[in-house]
Amino acid sequence: MLFHSIEFIFIFLPVCFFAFVLIGKVFGPRASLLCLSIASVIFYGQWSLLHATMLVASVASNFAFCHLILALEKQQALRRLTFFTAFAANLGLLGYLKYSNFFIDNINAVAETNFSIVSVLIPVGVSFFTFIQIGFLVEVYNRQVKQVRFEEYFLFGTFFACITAGPLVMQRDIFPQLKNNHRNVLDPMRIAIAVSIFAIGLFKKLALADAIAPYADTVFNGIADGAIPSATLAWIGALAYTTQLYFDFSGYSDMALAIGLLFNIRLPFNFNSPLKANSITDFWRRWHMTMTRFFTNYIFSPLAITNTRKAIVGKYGPSRRFMATVAVPVIITFLVAGAWHGAGWTFIVFGLIHGVAMAVNHAWTQARMPQLPAGFAWLLTMLVVIVGLVVFRATDLTVALTMLQAMATPNLADSGWIVAGLAENVDYADAIGLITVLIAIIMMFPNIQQMFHEHGISSDSSDDPEMAPSRWLMWCPSPRWALTGALVLAIGLSLATGDTSFIYYQF
Numbered sequence: 001m002l003f004h005s006i007e008f009i010f011i012f013l014p015v016c017f018f019a020f021v022l023i024g025k026v027f028g029p030r031a032s033l034l035c036l037s038i039a040s041v042i043f044y045g046q047w048s049l050l051h052a053t054m055l056v057a058s059v060a061s062n063f064a065f066c067h068l069i070l071a072l073e074k075q076q077a078l079r080r081l082t083f084f085t086a087f088a089a090n091l092g093l094l095g096y097l098k099y100s101n102f103f104i105d106n107i108n109a110v111a112e113t114n115f116s117i118v119s120v121l122i123p124v125g126v127s128f129f130t131f132i133q134i135g136f137l138v139e140v141y142n143r144q145v146k147q148v149r150f151e152e153y154f155l156f157g158t159f160f161a162c163i164t165a166g167p168l169v170m171q172r173d174i175f176p177q178l179k180n181n182h183r184n185v186l187d188p189m190r191i192a193i194a195v196s197i198f199a200i201g202l203f204k205k206l207a208l209a210d211a212i213a214p215y216a217d218t219v220f221n222g223i224a225d226g227a228i229p230s231a232t233l234a235w236i237g238a239l240a241y242t243t244q245l246y247f248d249f250s251g252y253s254d255m256a257l258a259i260g261l262l263f264n265i266r267l268p269f270n271f272n273s274p275l276k277a278n279s280i281t282d283f284w285r286r287w288h289m290t291m292t293r294f295f296t297n298y299i300f301s302p303l304a305i306t307n308t309r310k311a312i313v314g315k316y317g318p319s320r321r322f323m324a325t326v327a328v329p330v331i332i333t334f335l336v337a338g339a340w341h342g343a344g345w346t347f348i349v350f351g352l353i354h355g356v357a358m359a360v361n362h363a364w365t366q367a368r369m370p371q372l373p374a375g376f377a378w379l380l381t382m383l384v385v386i387v388g389l390v391v392f393r394a395t396d397l398t399v400a401l402t403m404l405q406a407m408a409t410p411n412l413a414d415s416g417w418i419v420a421g422l423a424e425n426v427d428y429a430d431a432i433g434l435i436t437v438l439i440a441i442i443m444m445f446p447n448i449q450q451m452f453h454e455h456g457i458s459s460d461s462s463d464d465p466e467m468a469p470s471r472w473l474m475w476c477p478s479p480r481w482a483l484t485g486a487l488v489l490a491i492g493l494s495l496a497t498g499d500t501s502f503i504y505y506q507f
């Protein structure tokens with residue numbers, strides 16, 4: 001059962017919503033939060049009862065750790081020990097589930113040993129619910145949280161709108177809303193907005209991302225099978241995957257935001273037209289925004305602050321100071337972010353590409369070099385993004401290198417597959433036409449933040465002047481928007497088979 005499946009749209013979501021409303025009216029707001037938490041566990045349990053049990057155990061144990069840390073306010077040594085025990089337990093579980101076989105494979109390859117592979121079925125979204133718990137633990141330890149109720153924390157740690165693929169919520173995003181969550185729970189304007197946003201996300205996923213996916217899959221799978229593509233075909237594969245991932249994650253982010261809004265919970269924005277970015281720094285302000293915030297807060301900032309103190313004491317020169325306080329922290333941060341996405345060298349290299357690009361971007365800015373023309377800056381940023389996504393999508397580094405070599409070496413006899421192997425044919429005209437349409441949509445149309453700028457759909461501030469598009473593109477309760485929304489929803493529902501998953505579910 002996925003957000004875009006018939007079972008979710010017509011059974012789970014409406015039943016969950018009406019149960020939430022009814023229980024809140026009869027038994028009170030706290031009971032409605034518990035109801036929503038139980039529904040979230042049921043949603044997660046569809047993949048595996050064992051994994052649902054693991055999720056509940058993770059939430060319950062972290063809740064206990066948080067209460068113990070709060071209770072040990074005057075016993076600093078024991079308090080610190082409790083925090084690091086909880087921190088290590090969360091990372092240890094995540095490491096075992098996601099990375100144990102990666103380390104075993106590499107040890108076997110390097111040391112020529114024969115350690116057995118561990119049989120592990122990785123829970124959907126394990127990185128998300130683990131990091132949500134870790135973030136809360138850190139804020140409790142830093143005394144940013146004074147008390148917490150079980151039903152609030154249970155929902156925070158399990159809410160099905162964001163537990164599988166984000167956003168990576170923090171307590172300040174959610175907890176202040178839960179105290180008055182049931183007020184105006186049946187507000188027709190909010191519900192209409194939620195349904196409209198959900199319809200747009202559904203359309204992005206099924207009509208756009210899934211439409212371009214076969215072209216990306218054909219090229220990448222063909223290379224994995226031993227075929228070598230022409231330059232044109234390689235670029236088609238790279239751009240097809242870039243637009244597929246864009247609309248897949250954008251569609252998911254819209255649907256998650258809409259589901260939260262339906263239950264009167266405003267989630268943080270997680271996607272803000274990243275392919276319009278004019279620098280790699282700007283790209284990461286727009287792409288997976290809550291993940292960027294998390295790694296900035298808990299990895300980059302502590303490293304940068306610590307190294308800045310060392311640089312001051314050690315009286316580092318400008319170059320050494322930059323390397324210590326900016327370049328090294330940002331590269332380490334992106335290496336961790338890359339590894340967070342999955343256990344594989346492709347993810348690590350993806351992180352390294354973006355870490356180095358970020359360091360270069362910061363060096364250019366700090367050296368007060370002239371600002372690049374907007375068009376050239378955009379092209380350069382997109383080149384880094386596309387190269388990174390080729391590595392990100394590839395099954396291994398050999399496939400990535402083959403793809404990148406083909407993209408970099410145009411040849412006059414550009415006729416599809418240079419070496420056929422097991423590859424399938426790709427209709428160049430259809431692929432290029434669809435990619436062109438998708439890029440035009442990306443560059444010309446407003447995103448959800450802009451369309452619903454005046455309606456407070458997120459826990460984030462909406463005072464960014466970029467968010468206000470032309471008036472005719474801003475949503476309002478009108479016959480025009482009702483008809484448009486109904487058409488978009490009808491197209492999405494007509495494609496809702498639930499046969500494809502969201503790409504970010506694997507992380």
